[in-house]
Amino acid sequence: MSKVTIYHNPACGTSRNVLALIRHAGVEPEVIRYLDNPPDHDTLVGLIAAMHITPRDLLRQKGPLYEELGLDDAKWTNEQLIDFMLQHPVLINRPIVVTASGVKLCRPSEVVLDLLPKQFLKPV
Secondary structure, three states: OOOOEEEEOOOOHHHHHHHHHHHHOOOOOEEEEOOOOOOOHHHHHHHHHHHOOOHHHHEOOOOHHHHHOOOOOOOOOHHHHHHHHHHOHHHEOOOEEEEOOEEEEOOOHHHHHHHOOHHHOOOO
C-alpha cells in the first residue's frame, strides 16, 4: 500500500481509534503529532482543499479557546480562521488521514475505512 499519514493527537480517543484501525489493516502510517509539529500554511490550506471542506469545518469547537477567541462569529474570513489554527494548532480538528485514496477528517473513526484499500482490511 502507498503511504498513509495521520495528523494525530495521542490525547484524543478518536485519533487513537483511527490509528489503531490503520494499524489493524496492516499499515504503519507516518504519524504527525500536529500539536508538536503543526502544519505550515501551505500544508494546512492543501489539506483543507483536499478534504473539500472550509476552514470553519476543520475548526475544533470543543475546548475553551474556540469560545475565548469568539470563533463562532461569522465575521472571521477563511484566511483568518487558518491563521488562528496555525497560531493555535489545538484548534485543528483531528484526526486527518492522508492516503492515495483521499484525505479525510476521520470523525467518526470508521471514516478511515473508506481510505484504506479493502484487501488490507482484516476482520476485527
